[in-house]
Amino acid sequence: MTSSTAQKLSLPNLSAMVVGSMVGAGIFSLPQTFGRVTGGFGALIAWAIAGTGMLMLALVFQSLSRRKPDLDAGVFAYAKAGFGNYLGFASALGYWTVCCLGNVSYFVLIKSTLGALVPAFGEGNTIQAIVSSSLILWVVHFLILRGVKQAAGLNTIVTVAKIIPILIFLVFVGFGFKADIFALNFWGGEAATVGNVFAQVRGTMLVTVFVFVGIEGASVYSRYARNRNDVGVATVLGFVGVLCLLVLVTMLSYGVLLRPDLAALRNPSMAGVLQAVVGRWGAVFVSIGLIISVLGAYLSWSLLAAEVLFSAARMESMPRFLARENRNQVPSAALWLTSSLIQLFLVFTFFAEEAFLLALKLTSSMILLPYLLVAAYALKLAWTRETYATDPAARRLDFLRAALATLYAVGLIYAGGLKFLLLSTVIYAPGTILFWIARREQGKRVFTPVEWGLFLLAAAGAITAIYGLATGAIGV
Template identity: 55%
Template sequence: MADATRETAAPAADGRVQTVSVLTLAAMVVGSMVGGGVFTLPANFGAATGVLGAVIAWILAGLGMLMLAFVFQSLAVRRPDLDNGIYIYAQAGFGNYAGFNAAWGYWASNVVGNVFFLTFAMAGLGAFLPGLGQGNTVLAVLLASAVVWVLHVLIARGVRQAAVVNRIVTLAKVVPILIFVVIAVVSFQADQFDDNLWGGRPHTAGSLFDEVTDTMLVTTFVFLGVEGASIYSRMARRRADVGRATVLGFVSTLALFSSVTLVSYGVLPQRDLAAAKQPSMGAVLESIVGDWGATLIDLGVIVSVLGAYLAWTLLNAEVMFSPARTEVMPRLLARENRHGAPIAALVTTNIAVQLFLLLVLVVDDALEFMLKLDTSLALVPYLLVGAYALKLTITGQTYDAESAATRRRDRLVALLAVAYSLLLLYAAGSRYLLLGCLVYAPGTLVYLRARRERGQRAFTRPELGVCLVLWALAILAGVLLAVGVLEL
């Protein structure tokens, strides 16, 4: 997908820059968000809450992520000069170290997300090849590793038609989801839906809050990619199209995700949803139509997640390639091969994926672990983007010709986006926040190399304080892992 940016944004034969429509940008947003996570929703929600909690969770997630979508929409218009993706806003607002951490965290999040995709694909194949299990066997890891390096070779040799792949894969994964929703609606049982209304916990506001927070990382995970149009902003015919595409893609995806969740409550009891093996959407469909329903979903998962893996690998290479051309990543990562592929960033990304794949063999529930760690790592970049939008409304930068009402509206949106990001950090819990520090802290060494290459001062005084806190938390996480208090 990132490759689509580089290829499509290149000058055409007549010297003009090629661009795409708002609908194509919106399709990129949908393609970014509709990955493997949607196929896990019935079991993840069934394990956490009932119908009422699910409705509240989707309303909260929808409003929170919509605020973030509005933030990206506003920034695309107000800062059209910043067209290098999510990290550039953090850098513009809070300095180079913040920009680096946004880029590093976003990249690491996508690496972990790619491991989720590979593990999920192996789990889907496990329906046909039992030796793959739930994607967590030695054979599954070996096969996933082969996929990593085969695709690496193809991309490095110039297989760069990511825009076409994205359109095909988006269609291939949306069709089985829509079939699922239609069949589940036809088979919907109102009494079953009513029985699942409250879930299994006491009917109190406190328990309902706990249920909703238990779903927050899941809902955020499936919305990762809402910034897709921002990543590809150089392709837009008009800067305003970036915001329109973000909102259009987000609303469409929210309707799809919430439908998958809610119709499942009208098919199976909550306890059966919670116990369903992944992809749990297949278990729901199988209970209605028989074995072919599970097979359809398994095939949909395989196509969806492998396509998503290719798209996000291309995007993740761009996430390292673009900052390497500024001040926050080492110059080495800006190296391209003779085919025009960002080879250094691509190699770095795939080595990281390979290392995280080894964790699949030692964690209890690889899919849940990768899902939650992926989401936790992405929270800091999202928080920094929201904070930058809020900063603009406070300083007045870019608002010289705007009315006071517009500025107040944007401030409220940015405040809500920041508040939602902070709530997500709370929902992530200490385990995933500490594990996230183990990923963020070593990145500082990469940042120091980039600064030394350019002969620039490493940290300002506030940045040094942030760095020391980050390393202190990482050391704490390492000690807790060593003594068994913190588990993978």
């Protein structure tokens, strides 16, 4: 975009970008994914923790957008500025992988939705589903190469397509809500002990992260904002609005079906809940809304994934070839690498019994490092008083917010468990070859001593994960 077009993103545009980025496949699967692991009480605690933690992260983005306006290339720019080249690269790699995995989850959910009509698609990871998804993948790839970029109204149209069926769902399910069913679901069918509630809450943590991915949507495109302060405001407004939708979809569903029935629903499970209230048309309505929504979101996230690699290459965090554009000014090399990784992940879903849940948890695991580094960078600024010379009064509050956001991110890594942490290193360790290429191109030393330690730790994790997968110790 040129400087003139950069003035066109107003506060409503940026807010829609946050909502559009966050409301994707995840919200349509909440009744089933929550019903599998927790009851109503555990869900309330989970959303309270996630809401507080993500609000702190949203406020961190708001603060950083004001204090570091020059860092406008995405969340990985904060990691590089705060913690050096390798962690900046790792943040970019992790965020790019999140975009790709998110698109895989979209494909799986679309095919699972169509599986109700076309049994060959199953749960979205059959051979037929993978082949048809791959066809869509490469058709969209070549369309983008020809210059099909973000149309001015695309994000708004997609956002409306997502929100309308969700709002209609809430209205009808609200009328169909039964207090006695909700009461039976409240403790999740288990004894009301601290241990049981803790286990239930922990089981939901990666799910809550998945549905909040995109909270940085305004930050990624912050250089296009009409008013720099709008970036932070849009992030908070979008977050609060989406949080309300997420909590209502989850909690109202507990008043319609018993937890075992919620857990048994096929995705998109919102369709099954609405069908239980109004009949077959409810499932069809939600399914159509989801497919329109997810197809539009797929295009947006494909463009975002390529933009991440392109921006990182221009920041010298990725190899130079990823900064190439074709004659239509599309980052073609970055797009080819993006589509190739999505294709690889699609093939991998064939070997996963619950492909959507695997994509969901891997996405959540991969986003934790970028989010942790953003929060830690804000904490570092407040600790060192950088940018606070003329605003010392704000430092204490910003320090508290950043500390809570950092603690939340660390807690999520624990809640995710060792399995998904190890699986994420299978991306980070071999992906480091891109960092090695970039550093050699620049004639610079590849690693500092600390970075060598981080790489060796990632490599050890990757070897352990691959061995676990090969022996069956780690299942997918």
